[in-house]
Amino acid sequence: MTGGGARRLVILGATGSIGVQALDVVARSDDLRVVGLSAESSWERLVEQATAHGVPRVALADPDAGARAAQAWTEGEVLTGPEGLVRLVVESGADLVLNALVGSAGLGPTVAALGEGIDLALANKESLVVGGELVTALAEATGAKLLPVDSEHSALFQLLADEGPGTVERLVLTASGGPFRGRRREALAHVTVEEALAHPTWSMGGKITIDSATLMNKGLELIEAHHLFGLAYDRLDVIVHPQSIVHGFVHLCDGATLAHLGYPDMRVPISFALHYPERVDVPVDTLDLAAVAELAFEPVDEAGFPCLALARAAGRAGGTSPCVLNAANEVAVHAFLGGRLAFPGIWEVIEGALERIPPAPVRAFDSLYEADREARAVAAELVQGLTLGGAAR
Ligand code: NAD
Ligand code: MG
Numbered sequence: 001m002t003g004g005g006a007r008r009l010v011i012l013g014a015t016g017s018i019g020v021q022a023l024d025v026v027a028r029s030d031d032l033r034v035v036g037l038s039a040e041s042s043w044e045r046l047v048e049q050a051t052a053h054g055v056p057r058v059a060l061a062d063p064d065a066g067a068r069a070a071q072a073w074t075e076g077e078v079l080t081g082p083e084g085l086v087r088l089v090v091e092s093g094a095d096l097v098l099n100a101l102v103g104s105a106g107l108g109p110t111v112a113a114l115g116e117g118i119d120l121a122l123a124n125k126e127s128l129v130v131g132g133e134l135v136t137a138l139a140e141a142t143g144a145k146l147l148p149v150d151s152e153h154s155a156l157f158q159l160l161a162d163e164g165p166g167t168v169e170r171l172v173l174t175a176s177g178g179p180f181r182g183r184r185r186e187a188l189a190h191v192t193v194e195e196a197l198a199h200p201t202w203s204m205g206g207k208i209t210i211d212s213a214t215l216m217n218k219g220l221e222l223i224e225a226h227h228l229f230g231l232a233y234d235r236l237d238v239i240v241h242p243q244s245i246v247h248g249f250v251h252l253c254d255g256a257t258l259a260h261l262g263y264p265d266m267r268v269p270i271s272f273a274l275h276y277p278e279r280v281d282v283p284v285d286t287l288d289l290a291a292v293a294e295l296a297f298e299p300v301d302e303a304g305f306p307c308l309a310l311a312r313a314a315g316r317a318g319g320t321s322p323c324v325l326n327a328a329n330e331v332a333v334h335a336f337l338g339g340r341l342a343f344p345g346i347w348e349v350i351e352g353a354l355e356r357i358p359p360a361p362v363r364a365f366d367s368l369y370e371a372d373r374e375a376r377a378v379a380a381e382l383v384q385g386l387t388l389g390g391a392a393r
Contacts, residue, residue, distance in 0.1 A: 009274065010036035010092050012085065012109050013100035015045045017205045018123045018149065018266060022098055023049060025271045025282070032274055036092040038085055038101075043069035050076055059088040061105070086112045098149070098274065099124040102207050103330050104323070104372055107131050111365060117142035121273035123149035125224045126330075130323045130368055136227050146228065147273040152221055153228055154269030155247035155260030160229065163252070171231055172249035173221055174241040175300065176201045178213040181242060185304040191343045193336065201244040201264050210333045214346050215300070219311020220329075223322050226315055233316050238308065240298045245287070261287055306347045310354065319359035320371035327375035328353035328382075335383045345386045352382045 009026065013019045014037040026032045034055045039046040041062035047069055050058050059079040060066035066080030079087050082105075089097055089112045097113040098121040099106050106124030110131065113120045115138060122128060128135055139146045148154050152173045160168065179198050180188060196213040197206065204212070211217035218238050225236055239249075244264040251257050262268055265284045272279065302309050307329075314325040332349040335341035341349070353375050362368060 006031055006033040007095045007274075008033055008035045008093055010034070010038075010088060010094040010097045011100065012038045012089070012098065012106070013102065013124070014049055015039040015042045016100055016102065017203065018098075018100035018270065021267050022100065022270050022274070023053060025267050025274060026053065028283070029271075029275070029280060031278070031280070035094055036088045038088055039065075041065040043072075047073045057088065057092060059084040061085060082108060085109055089113050089118070090116050094118055096121060096274065098270075099127065100149070102126070102205055104130050104326055107135075107365075107368070110135060111138065114138045114142060114144045114146070117144045119145040119147065121147045121149050121270075123270075125150055125220050126326055128227050129220050129223045129326050130372065131365070132223070132227050132318075132322060132362070134362065134365060134368070145276070147276050148224075148228055149266075149269050149273045150221060150224065151264070151266060151269045152248045153224060154272055156225065156229065156250060158272065159248065159250045159258045159260055163250070167253050168229075168231070168235075168250060169253055170235045170237055170251040171225060171229060172237045172239055172251070173218060173225060174244070174246050174248060175215065175218045175238055176212065176244045177240040177242050177298075177300075178215065180213055180305075181240065181301075183304070185344075188304070188343050193339065196336070196343065200242065202266075204266075206337060207330070207333055210336060210346075211329070214307045214343070215305040216307035216311060216329050216346070216350075218300075219308045220326065222308070222312055223315040233312055238300050240300055242296060242298075243292070245292060245295060263287060307350065310347060310350055314354060317359045319361050320357070320367060321354065321359040323362075323368050323371045324353055324357045324359075324375040325350060327372045328379040331376050331379035331383060335387075340387050341383050342386070345383070348386060349379050349382045353379045 009032050034053050036057050037055050038059040043065040046058050057077040063080045070078040089109050096119045100123040104126050106127040107130050110127035148157050197209050199209050247260045249259050267282050271282045314321040328350040332346040356378050
């Protein structure tokens with residue numbers, strides 16, 4: 001049951017992997033009341049969720065889907081289009097917004113929430129990768145909290161809670177290594193979409209699953225960590241840990257290293273962000289270390305999986321580069337999922353886009369929307385070139 005004092009929550013991307021798990025967390029909590037839900041086009045599922053959780057308004061990014069929802073569902077209000085999404089964020093009286101959209105489409109709602117001073121639980125790492133300093137500066141200016149949902153960043157956020165300034169030497173993000181860990185670079189040329197979608201430890205949406213297979217997910221996470229925790233790139237490390245039990249490490253100045261452990265279940269970081277600063281019960285097994293017996297780690301194969309180095313370089317270059325990296329990656333992943341691009345084509349497209357679009361300074365969000373558009377156009381051309389080149393061989 002939800003009480004009158006419950007925290008009012010808007011969930012963006014409610015029909016996705018994170019959205020559905022967030023609703024599971026909400027259903028078990030007395031402290032949260034959902035006041036808005038959004039999806040791109042799956043309106044039937046969204047209306048079902050709204051009915052099940054007693055939610056008064058929904059937003060659909062796709063206008064046709066919105067029109068159908070409005071016809072079928074008369075108990076609540078239906079908003080549509082990108083403006084509908086922003087209205088859902090700013091006009092629902094939310095105390096907290098969970099942004100679980102996928103891709104740079106999440107930037108607008110992130111800016112809308114933080115701009116209004118509404119606390120933001122952020123699963124949509126892309127909005128922080130793209131928006132970088134502007135997003136963190138906006139949160140600082142309005143006093144809104146930026147709470148990471150990404151498991152590694154949630155782990156580091158928890159570990160860093162009591163650390164004074166100057167005590168942290170290095171942060172380490174763990175990576176499962178994805179389904180192609182240990183494969184040689186040549187062997188990656190012919191992997192299929194199905195193989196790439198078979199993640200060994202996490203069950204997630206399609207885009208992030210492909211990002212995990214290329215290691216771009218960890219590249220995006222490096223940039224995300226840089227902005228969340230304010231550490232230079234040479235103090236952020238990635239280590240492969242195939243079991244996904246340790247989510248992050250903090251190396252401190254006195255030689256101590258802190259680690260955050262738990263079975264891989266996104267409801268843990270989701271619940272932490274939604275209830276922060278409280279902790280509540282989550283129905284996951286207590287870690288049985290004797291059963292786990294050993295924890296394994298290995299270095300990242302940076303030569304075999306070039307996306308991580310591309311992301312680190314784009315992060316260091318700064319300006320519009322992370323935005324270009326992200327947009328090119330979205331276009332390339334979409335093409336790979338559609339069978340129009342080979343797996344190694346993903347990093348070839350990203351590298352090509354970064355070469356053709358040099359980093360420019362970012363003065364306002366408009367420079368980012370423009371760089372995103374330009375990078376998508378360049379990446380689409382590069383995809384076409386690679387497809388044609390491939391067909392001619
Ligand atoms: P998903 O594809 O399962 O769900 C995406 C949701 O966003 C859906 O509800 C969809 O309808 C909506 N959506 C998609 N495109 C949209 C658009 N253009 N406009 C409006 N709505 C749109 O994705 P997911 O796996 O839940 O991931 C969501 C975000 O969380 C991503 O940024 C991902 O990197 C991050 N994340 C996910 C996991 C995970 O376990 N799934 C873990 C860590 C971080
Ligand atoms: Mg992660």
